[in-house]
Amino acid sequence: MAVSRREFLKASAAATALMAIGAPVVKAAGSDGMDRWVKGVCRFCGTGCGVLVGVRGGKAVMVKGDPNNHNAGFLCLKGALMPPIIYAKERVTKPLIRKNGKLTPVSWDEALDYTAGKFKAVLKSDGPNAVAFYGSGQALTEETYLASKIFKAGLRCNNVEGNPRLCMASAVGGYVTTFGKDEPMGSYEDIDAATCFFIIGSNTSECHPILFKRIASRKQSDKNVKIIVVDPRKTNTARIADLHVSFKPGTDLAILNAMAYHIIQEELDNPRFHGRYVNFMNNKKEKVSFEDYQKFLADYTPEKAEALSGVPAATIRKMAQWFAESSATMSLWCMGINQRIRGVWANNLIHNLHLLTGKIGKPGSTPFSLTGQPNACGGVRDTGGLSHLLPAGRLIKKAEHRAEMEKLWGLAPGTINPKPGLHTVALxxxxxxxxxxxxxxLCTNPAHSLPNVNKHQAALARKDTFVCVIEAFRDAETLKFADVVLPPAFWCEREGVYGCSERRYSLISKAIDPPGQARPSVNILVDLAKRMGVDPKLVNFKNSAEVWDEWRAVARPTPYNFWGMTRERMRKESGIRWPCPDEKHPGTNIRYVRGEDPNIPKDHPRKYHFYGKPDGRAVIWLRPYKGAAEEPDAQYPFVLTTGRVIDHWHTGTMTMKVPELRKSFPKAYVELAAADAKKMGINNGDNVKLETRRDKMVFQARVSDVCRPGLVFVPFFDVHLLINKLTLDAFDPGSKQPEYKICAVRVSKV
Ligand code: SF4
Structure with missing residues (x-):
């Protein structure tokens, strides 16, 4: 029995309206008519909002915000409009094998045997480096941990990758090189205490709407709170800024160094902090002095940065001043910083500003990367679901880490392949x-989301390549290339954990049964592994709760320790932040600070201890300016950038199934600066051709003041207008994350 359309829309509209006026969604007792409300987490962005799923007659009919999770009951429209997606007609409900070119329903036995047979044949003929797993920041933590274990421990194959390589790898690289360990040290609570927000490369209002709401509330609560938004586009986020700084795309490194220059020039740095808790290092990983750092920064005076970036020197000084003089500064960034060929360096330079001024490890003072996907942090980064990682921050290249994991997994010494596998573009x-x-x-759509996608679609289309996808929707672009499709239980049809941007793990409880023959991916992976010949002892799991318990034990000897997050506890509570070493521990708000972080003994002699580094000191890196991989030139004079819009999630396979969201953004478009449009005689709605060195496509124009002149923007959700045919797959040499945000393009009116 489903809720009526009218009833659903009424409830959704009420939820949205309540969100807009700033009150949490509350249940009026007895008025909702639900059989029960089941706790979970939103399926979409890295904000990781807690939800309650309303179940009636065995169906999920309504979603509202969990008042006890960090989102305090608020949801954006995407989160509130989940039910139509669950019941979409495009759900895959039976295993499928491509026969005579057509995906044809088969039994589970046939599909699993066929897939395992194909893998076994390749393993036998070409060895473990010829097979691979490609996962997702939307899979459950247990699913990614298990898949990574099956491939790395069971098949001796390190080709384990996932789409977080495309969105968060540079943030990981930044945290690891600066602090020695991945993941932010702060939390969302810092938003409520910050007096200055430095938002760079993040359109928070559209990509993390509930966090943006929290930032806006903070601003409303105190008129002295300042917001700086550094973005070549004047997005909705920029519209609440006290200072919007538009710059020539790709010059962010120069701007960040110039801010550091000004902070030191004006003696706004905090020598007590950086003298005691920081090392300075050059690109050769040599320790250098503070004076060497000053000499390095002499190349980045605000005037020199102005010449590169187009940002007036006075504006750079003002930003630096606000950053350093505020009582608590919080930096927030996302893909604009990460999806760059020097994304790791850009991350380092943001951390530099905090370490230089000592604005770190205090309420409201923290660098804080925003994560794109709901479980990129908890699932892929933490469990080691990338080709160079082992669980809980361990590295494949380190013999002691491999030995530790071999012991924990009960493997013979030397089982884990010592060579990291292929990163995403290389794969x-x-x-x-x-x-x-x-x-x-598993749970990803690379035929839509990879950059320079024509090339990678051709790879997937090779006749001698076997592709098996575990995917819920038959209209995902990647299914065109699949030989086998296995139907998974989706979202609240199975139980498991998501970990969001602030190290918070929250449980998605099972609310409803999956349709048809769909099954939890954990069970699919176990069955497949056994048929591939993986030692059954390695995959002796009946459900995700058993995988979770092993993952807790594997993380326990590390600083990721969340031993205290038992399944029983997670069922009762609405998310807990790690480290959380025992069941009584409330979870950790601020890392690296004595008295806050349980990894630091209470009697430790130093207040701040960056224990990921051998001497406990974080690093201020001397990172030079480096432009984009493909700068505009006479042939391709514009910069193309891509991104999300508020009502669509990634490749649109889910949100395009919701009429309200589809109506809001029915198709992709090209956003142009009014000045450029005028020069080319382009009006709103005109057809405009975009042409890069990879391909060309036609979009309808949206002329506005959002893009700066010389820049065009296209959202990437639309499968019928696949902008990734035009993007570039150059990548950061450190993080291997591609530079989606910048490529050269020619623009003409059709
Ligand atoms: S902000 Fe993100 S996590 Fe929260 S409801 Fe919206 S899409 Fe879901």
Whole structure:
């Protein structure tokens, strides 16, 4: 029995209206008619809002915000409009094998045996480096942990990757190189205490709406709170800024160094802090002095940065001043910083500003990367679901880490392959070259989301390549290339954990049964592994709760320790932040500070202890300016950038199924600066051709003041207008994250 359309829309509209006026969604007792409300987490962005799923007659009919999670009952429209997605007609409900070119329903036994047979054949003929797993920041923590274990421990294959490589790898690289450990030290609570927000490369209002709401509330609560938004586009986020700084795309490194220059020039730095808790290091990883750092920064006076970036020197000084003089500064960033060929360096330079001024480890003072996906942090980063990682921050290249994991997994010494596997772009290149021949994917849509996607679609289309996808929706672009499709239980149809941007793990409880023959991915992976010949002892799990318990034990000896988050406790509470070493521990708000972080003994002699580094000191890096991989030139004079819009999630396979969201943004478009449009005689709605060195496509124009002149923007949700045919797959040499945010493009009226 489903809720009526009218009833649903009424409830959704009420939720939205309440959100807009700033009151949490509250249940009027007895008025909702639900059989029960089941606790979970939103399926979409890295904000990780807690939800309550209203179940009636065995169906999920309504979603509202969990008042006990960090979102205090608020949701954006995407989160509130989940039910139509669950019941979409495009759900895959039976296993499918491509026969005579057509995906054809088969039994589970046939699909699993066929897939396992293909993998076994490749393993036998070409060895473990010829197979691969490609996962997702939307899979459950237990699913990614298990898949990574199956491949790394069971098949001796380190080709384990996932789409977080495309969105968060540079943030990981930034945290690890600066602090020695991944993940932010702060939390969302810092938003409520910050007096200055430095938002760079993040359109928070559209990509993390509930966090944006919290930032806006903070601003409303105190007129002295300042917001700086550094973005070449004047987004909705920029519209509440006290200072919006538009700059030439790709010059952010120069701007950040110039801010550091000014902070030191004006003696706004905090020598007590950086003298005691920081090392200075050059790009050769040599320790240098504070004076060397000053000499390095002499190349980045605000005037020199102005010449590169187009940002007036006075504006750079003002930003630096606000950053350093506020009582508590919080930096927030996302893909604009990470999706760059020097994304790790850009991350380092943001951390530098906090370490230089000592604005770190105090309420409201923290660098804080925003995560794109709901479980990129908890699932892929923490469990080691990338080709160079092992669980809980351990590295494949470190012999002691491999030995530790071999012991924990009960493997013979030397089982884990010592060579890191292929990162995402390299993996799809290897697929195109016929070096990787069998690929298992879980909950991701790379035929839409990879940059320079024509090239990678051709790789997936190779006749000698076997592709098996575990995917809920038959209209995902990647299914065009699948040999086998396995139907998973989706979202609240199974139980498991998501970990959001602030190290918070929250449980999604099972609310309803999956449709048809769909099954939890944990069970699919266990069955497949056994048929592939993986030692059954390695995958002796009946459900995700058992995987969670093993993952807790594996993380326990590390600073990720969340031993205290038992399944029983997670069922009762609405999210807990790690470290959380025992069941009585409330979770950790601020890392690296004595008295706050349980990894630091209470009698430790130093207040701040960056225990990821051998001497407990974080690093201020001397990172030079480096432009984009493909700068505009006479042939391709504009910069193309891509991103999200508020009502769509990633490749649109879910949100395009919700009529309200589809109506809001029915198709992709190109956003142009009014000045550029005028020069080219382009009006709103005109057809405009975009042409890069990879491909060309036509979009309808939206002329506005959002883009700066010389920049065009296209959202990437639309499968019918696949902008990734035009983007570039150059990547950061450190993080291997591609530079989606910048490529050169020619623009013309059709
Ligand atoms: S802000 Fe993100 S996590 Fe929260 S409801 Fe919206 S999409 Fe979901």
């Amino acid at each position: 799809y290149n290897a697929l195109g070259q016929g070096k990787v021949k069998a690929l298992l994917m």
